[in-house]
Amino acid sequence: MSKVRVRFAPSPTGGLHLGGVRTVLFNYLFAKKYGGDFIVRIEDTDQTRFVEGAEQYIFDCLKWCGMEPDESPLHGGPYAPYRQSERKESYRQYAEQLVQDGFAYYAFDTKEELEKMREDFRSAENPSPQYDHNIRHKMRNSLSLTEAEIKNLLAKDTPHVIRIKMPEGEQVSFTDMIRGEISFETSLVDDKVLLKADGMPTYHLAVVADDYAMKITHAFRGEEWLPSAPVHLLLWKYLGWEKAMPQWAHLPLIMGPNGKLSKRDGAKYGFPVFAMNWPQAPVGTDPKTGELTEGFKEKGFLPEAFINLLAVLGWNDGTEQEIYSMEELIEHFSMDRVHVAGAKFDYEKAKWFNHEWIKKLEVGNLKLKVKEILSTVGLDISDDSLLDKVIELVRDRCTLLPDFVQHAGYFFKTPQELDIEAVKPKWNEEKVSFFNEYAGQLETIENWNAVETESIFKILVAEKNIKPGELLLPLRIMLVGGKFGPAVFQIAELIGKAETIKRIKNALTIFTA
């Protein structure tokens, strides 16, 4: 049995967003399916953007989603350290080795010099000149300088980077698990920086070195990495690890209303883009209001729904099934059914998934979340059996968890505001006396249930010769406060005799006032 080891390399610099979670999810499903390890590594090579607490946040997200990540990065493990900043020395070694072997070189160009180069070579045909084989000899690097000059610069600790020396006129190709054969012309790829002046590697060096060190067999990442794949391929080769190179899968992008889904799209278009809130993350906040864009969790999504909607965004198993549990996903998932084209994220459909899961989830599981939501508005439910019944009764009309506040709240608390406008235009003395009488008769009921309250209602309506419809709506408003909810008499049954009568009398004074 082959052991699969997939990696997930979250960027800790922003929150964990849709695309990120989906990459992890596919990693996870693949690893689970083929009995492999699922390794999480923290890419913190950009120290200026790194936010403390990133690991914890990422693990919290993964756990919320129902993935069981190997928490080694938090406590150490077989491939420790998992933070790239702690592997700094090994990257430097590899970079130096590449220089020695003639596959890379030192570059001493300052920021200003690079800018000048880009300006000098910029033209209509070439709006963004690359640091490549055409111009590297015109720059200050160990390819263009003399031996003595280089020695001198190095001796003086001149800040420098190490760049890969892209070969000319070679064809680099590989087989992507999703897209098949892909090839690149090396002359068209620039001399990417491998090791930065601060001694940290760029992503390009780091992925290769880490994947090798962690014995990764399958590496999944977003499609935005495809253009730099040739650099990575060459690095595997130059470092002499070609045989150990993982299989690549470049996942299609998740698009927002305007191009690749960005972290700002959430605030812009009013839907979540992060799995969960991360107060420390500067990227999730709206620059104008300073408000944090809510995560899917905070917005009231069920993790089951979140995972589900992400899984079918860019993948399907060829059947008509759309609702999948994590177990089903693991069973049905296959890499060759992942799409090649990017998919636009549709918030309406996302909500539909949540609705489906609210309807589907067993009460026991849902109850905890509903309790949590209700407690945020000051409702602490002690009667579990009542809550169970309420959930069964109203779950169909809740799309997001917070909808339970409206739809379940009035079972536990007398509505504070009544939709008087719905009643008032047709309100009259006749109705007042009806409800007074009805309330009186309710008092006499011994065996309180929906059938009893309804039959009394019907008899009285017939006696008074009023259309039931004229009275059903007011009664509903009295009990729930608005024009929504399940059958009125069902509601009356659950809130109980005393409370029902109380609400009727209470409303009567408000309506007639």
Next chain:
RNA sequence: GCCGCGUUGGUCAAGGGGUUAAGACGCCUCCCUUUCACGGAGGAAUCACGGGUUCGAAUCCCGUACGUGGUACCA
């Protein structure tokens, strides 16, 4: 500009030489429901374009257009 990757209704998508071109979301109509939903029955809406190949193309090939990603000492 150059390079990469794409392109089936508004969105997610099935279909990979012969189909009335599935299904889902959303939208519309009706039924159910004396509320709001759920549910049920219908409806509008699609193979980017142009050339080939073929008896036959959404499907294979080539162009074009469009989209998207990359072109940073960001990932």
